[in-house]
Amino acid sequence: xxxxxxxxxxxxxxxxxxxxxxxxxxxxxxxxxxxxxxxxxxxxxxxxxxxxxxxxxxxxxxxxxxxxxxxxxxxxxxxxxxxxxxxxxxxxxxxxxxxxxxxxxxxxxxxxxxxxxxxxxxxxxxxxxxxxxxxxxxxxxxxxxxxxxxxxxxxxxxxxxxxxxxxxxxxxxxxxxxxxxxxxxxxxxxxxxxxxxxxxxxxxxxxxxxxxxxxxxxxxxxxxxxxxxxxxxxxxxxxxxxxxxxxxxxxxxxxxxxxxxxxxxxxxxxxxxxxxxxxxxxxxxxxxxxxxxxxxxxxxxxxxxxxxxxxxxxxxxxxxxxxxxxxxxxxxxxxxxxxxxxxxxxxxxxxxxxxxxxxxxxxxxxxxxxxxxxxxxxxxxxxxxxxxxxxxxxxxxxxxxxxxxxxxxxxxxxxxxxxxxxxxxxxxxxxxxxxxxxxxxxxxxxxxxxxxxxxxxxxxxx
Amino acid sequence: xxxxxxxxxxxxxxxxxxxxxxxxxxxxxxxxxxxxxxxxxxxxxxxxxxxxxxxxxxxxxxxxxxxxxxxxxxxxxxxxxxxxxxxxxxxxxxxxxxxxxxxxxxxxxxxxxxxxxxxxxxxxxxxxxxxxxxxxxxxxxxxxxxxxxxxxxxxxxxxxxxxxxxxxxxxxxxxxxxxxxxxxxxxxxxxxxxxxxxxxxxxxxxxxxxxxxxxxxxxxxxxxxxxxxxxxxxxxxxxxxxxxxxxxxxxxxxxxxxxxxxxxxxxxxxxxxxxxxxxxxxxxxxxxxxxxxxxxxxxxxxxxxxxxxxxxxxxxxxxxxxxxxxxxxxxxxxxxxxxxxxxxxxxxxxxxxxxxxxxxxxxxxxxxxxxxxxxxxxxxxxxxxxxxxxxxxxxxxxxxxxxxxxxxxxxxxxxxxxxxxxxxxxxxxxxxxxxxxxxxxxxxxxxxxxxxxxxxxxxxxx
Numbered sequence: 001x002x003x004x005x006x007x008x009x010x011x012x013x014x015x016x017x018x019x020x021x022x023x024x025x026x027x028x029x030x031x032x033x034x035x036x037x038x039x040x041x042x043x044x045x046x047x048x049x050x051x052x053x054x055x056x057x058x059x060x061x062x063x064x065x066x067x068x069x070x071x072x073x074x075x076x077x078x079x080x081x082x083x084x085x086x087x088x089x090x091x092x093x094x095x096x097x098x099x100x101x102x103x104x105x106x107x108x109x110x111x112x113x114x115x116x117x118x119x120x121x122x123x124x125x126x127x128x129x130x131x132x133x134x135x136x137x138x139x140x141x142x143x144x145x146x147x148x149x150x151x152x153x154x155x156x157x158x159x160x161x162x163x164x165x166x167x168x169x170x171x172x173x174x175x176x177x178x179x180x181x182x183x184x185x186x187x188x189x190x191x192x193x194x195x196x197x198x199x200x201x202x203x204x205x206x207x208x209x210x211x212x213x214x215x216x217x218x219x220x221x222x223x224x225x226x227x228x229x230x231x232x233x234x235x236x237x238x239x240x241x242x243x244x245x246x247x248x249x250x251x252x253x254x255x256x257x258x259x260x261x262x263x264x265x266x267x268x269x270x271x272x273x274x275x276x277x278x279x280x281x282x283x284x285x286x287x288x289x290x291x292x293x294x295x296x297x298x299x300x301x302x303x304x305x306x307x308x309x310x311x312x313x314x315x316x317x318x319x320x321x322x323x324x325x326x327x328x329x330x331x332x333x334x335x336x337x338x339x340x341x342x343x344x345x346x347x348x349x350x351x352x353x354x355x356x357x358x359x360x361x362x363x364x365x366x367x368x369x370x371x372x373x374x375x376x377x378x379x380x381x382x383x384x385x386x387x388x389x390x391x392x393x394x395x396x397x398x399x400x401x402x403x404x405x406x407x408x409x410x411x412x413x414x415x416x417x418x419x420x421x422x423x424x425x426x427x428x429x430x431x432x433x434x435x436x437x438x439x440x441x442x443x444x445x446x447x448x449x450x451x452x453x454x455x456x457x458x459x460x461x462x
Numbered sequence: 463x464x465x466x467x468x469x470x471x472x473x474x475x476x477x478x479x480x481x482x483x484x485x486x487x488x489x490x491x492x493x494x495x496x497x498x499x500x501x502x503x504x505x506x507x508x509x510x511x512x513x514x515x516x517x518x519x520x521x522x523x524x525x526x527x528x529x530x531x532x533x534x535x536x537x538x539x540x541x542x543x544x545x546x547x548x549x550x551x552x553x554x555x556x557x558x559x560x561x562x563x564x565x566x567x568x569x570x571x572x573x574x575x576x577x578x579x580x581x582x583x584x585x586x587x588x589x590x591x592x593x594x595x596x597x598x599x600x601x602x603x604x605x606x607x608x609x610x611x612x613x614x615x616x617x618x619x620x621x622x623x624x625x626x627x628x629x630x631x632x633x634x635x636x637x638x639x640x641x642x643x644x645x646x647x648x649x650x651x652x653x654x655x656x657x658x659x660x661x662x663x664x665x666x667x668x669x670x671x672x673x674x675x676x677x678x679x680x681x682x683x684x685x686x687x688x689x690x691x692x693x694x695x696x697x698x699x700x701x702x703x704x705x706x707x708x709x710x711x712x713x714x715x716x717x718x719x720x721x722x723x724x725x726x727x728x729x730x731x732x733x734x735x736x737x738x739x740x741x742x743x744x745x746x747x748x749x750x751x752x753x754x755x756x757x758x759x760x761x762x763x764x765x766x767x768x769x770x771x772x773x774x775x776x777x778x779x780x781x782x783x784x785x786x787x788x789x790x791x792x793x794x795x796x797x798x799x800x801x802x803x804x805x806x807x808x809x810x811x812x813x814x815x816x817x818x819x820x821x822x823x824x825x826x827x828x829x830x831x832x833x834x835x836x837x838x839x840x841x842x843x844x845x846x847x848x849x850x851x852x853x854x855x856x857x858x859x860x861x862x863x864x865x866x867x868x869x870x871x872x873x874x875x876x877x878x879x880x881x882x883x884x885x886x887x888x889x890x891x892x893x894x895x896x897x898x899x900x901x902x903x904x905x906x907x908x909x910x911x912x913x914x915x916x917x918x919x920x921x922x923x924x
Binding site for chain 1: 891
């Protein structure tokens with residue numbers, strides 16, 4: 001009876017829990033179990049490596065118990081479970097999207113016109129980031145940012161702050177309240193940036209350490225040592241970053257690499273001791289298992305191999321790469337070399353918070369390689385691979401695939417519900433799609449935040 | 463008094479007119495005049511050629527009288543006009559968008575996966591177009607198509623039908639009812655296509671002629687002789703097309719050129735007599751003043767010059783060019799050679815009906831040219847140029863700039879009202895933009911159909 005009662009009123013989960021605590025003696029173990037009924041899709045492997053990479057259960061039940069996934073069952077078996085059922089029939093249930101590279105302080109400067117990377121940083125980014133020394137401003141932007149993630153179905157992200165520790169505090173406070181699996185860190189930057197945005201090797205070490213102690217592994221939060229990119233850190237600062245990673249081996253390293261041709265030449269002149277851009281990070285001990293490098297457009301095979309060897313990852317950010325005119329990421333080559341790749345929006349150089357838009361542009365970046373460059377035999381990006389990249393692929397890139405990324409039993413229940421008929425055009429298009437593959441592709445091309453019907457974090461609806 | 467009464471109730475314009483007819487003796491001449499108050503922007507020239515290309519009136523009044531524009535006045539002068547005032551303060555009023563290349567029969571196959579041009583035609587397009595032999599199906603798609611145009615703020619377009627005359631009838635019937643300035647034609651295709659989609663030189667001539675007689679210059683409709691592209695028409699059919707253009711000099715010619723490298727090689731092998739792809743159209747008399755060629759990505763200088771010489775135009779379709787991986791249109795070079803360029807969505811190879819999305823992708827296509835190819839000194843696409851292309855630029859490309867494309871007095875009152883805060887992210891971003899240039903750019907990057915608050919055609923709200 002209690003179970004039945006709970007299933008029919010719409011109350012906040014925290015209240016539910018309190019209620020269950022009070023009446024726990026009279027409540028069955030199923031009272032904390034909810035079954036989400038709909039078309040359930042998730043990935044168990046990389047579609048580039050196997051044809052059995054996904055599991056699709058049309059009209060199935062996704063079981064969530066105590067904020068964790070507890071299996072997928074057929075519609076026929078739902079009734080026998082005596083659990084609360086949420087009816088999403090006709091809708092698609094996917095793991096929450098995971099954004100493997102994004103700058104939250106750049107939320108308000110998305111769509112800043114006219115430049116490529118280095119000028120864009122100078123003209124727009126640095127002045128914008130300056131304001132994050134004020135905690136109040138940082139908090140305001142962090143609130144909006146996290147709300148945008150959720151509205152776009154993104155439940156986890158690897159996030160740049162600014163040089164100011166306050167920026168990280170603000171973001172983590174919001175993410176903690178929302179119970180989101182979020183990785184972030186303060187930027188390290190002690191040269192080639194405005195005075196007002198610089199730290200020092202010592203303060204970088206000290207402030208990062210304090211933030212690690214304060215936030216790392218607190219609930220679902222993790223910390224990332226975050227040198228902006230090689231040109232804005234002295235060798236001394238890079239060494240301090242590596243020292244922290246030695247002290248905290250499960251902390252992340254998050255930076256940029258090989259995004260833009262001018263940038264690469266600049267790195268060469270700043271670090272004559274390195275054989276390549278990536279080699280700077282090798283030399284200073286920053287290319288590791290928990291390292292994530294945004295972009296990597298111009299990485300050569302040797303560089304990619306050294307990443308694959310240590311288990312570091314690339315965040316592929318197509319809307320940004322097109323917006324800044326940086327170039328076309330060679331996803332096919334990364335697949336061959338088996339370096340981990342996640343998908344990132346890279347807001348604010350990226351032009352959308354939506355991982356759907358990001359998949360749409362990723363497809364275009366690959367398509368273009370069929371007509372540009374020496375990339376004969378380029379493999380089209382399949383919708384399966386695109387949705388893999390946005391979920392399990394990014395989870396693997398961020399080394400959180402033991403906790404999130406698909407519906408494996410015991411993983412944290414971050415998932416989203418997709419309305420495939422969210423707009424008139426989607427509705428019209430869906431009339432003539434037949435397979436789940438076609439549905440996914442139409443969704444990535446035509447969908448945006450309107451297609452995200454609901455976002456659940458650890459089983460809580462946002 | 464009557465004027466006051468009319469300005470305060472919300473009735474259909476046709477009823478208004480009837481009312482005015484009945485009470486005409488007691489109504490002032492201003493009764494048919496409406497003033498739309500808001501931030502008014504339109505173009506008078508190409509921003510690539512002059513710094514005085516646009517007129518921006520913040521909080522102005524756009525006067526519409528009998529379906530035509532009748533001037534722009536300041537807010538202070540509005541009251542003295544004794545006209546009905548529609549309050550769009552805080553919103554942006556622009557000329558309706560003009561889509562210079564789109565295929566209405568492909569509406570339902572937008573987002574078809576995985577191919578480049580020639581395979582994509584065979585796999586998806588031809589089977590889809592087959593269904594348009596049925597008038598009922600054609601009408602259903604035409605209704606949806608026109609509705610999508612209007613919801614995306616597009617008030618005019620140059621449209622491909624299918625090979626079936628019925629497809630054109632269906633579209634023109636809807637466009638006529640909606641009073642839209644639309645140019646369309648039946649496809650000519652007598653080889654290298656499935657039997658079920660082929661016509662003959664004779665039937666192409668006969669059917670097109672009948673459609674011209676039936677629809678051309680009826681109200682706001684115009685006809686375009688529409689060979690799909692050189693490879694699917696025999697020389698004989700191309701000659702028949704030219705014969706029709708000789709007979710009807712103000713009829714349009716609408717086709718494709720130089721979109722894809724394989725296509726170009728194919729054309730070379732099919733037409734050994736031609737010096738280049740465009741030269742096929744020159745040889746057979748189809749490169750003329752009223753000719754519009756979609757894509758033109760690989761046109762060389764000589765080809766562009768021969769277009770500039772006769773006054774034909776290119777429809778630049780960036781979302782399609784990226785989606786099919788066709789290549790990067792050299793807009794800068796087209797500007798130097800002064801060949802007319804319009805902007806097109808090219809649905810269904812294009813991925814959106816939205817000219818805003820199309821501008822967003824146009825920007826990216828230009829940005830990419832900074833890092834790809836030998837295009838040193840590539841000029842960034844300014845938002846002014848982008849919005850020019852989507853309005854007056856496309857009007858010039860379609861030779862309808864004497865009738866639409868800006869707010870010049872006497873032109874037909876096709877205009878749209880833009881909500882710059884249509885989404886949370888747009889609202890957040892707009893807080894930090896200052897100039898109209900920044901507003902336009904944020905709009906093109908972040909905006910979609912939600913930003914189109916209202917669409918007016920000849921002064922009638924849709």
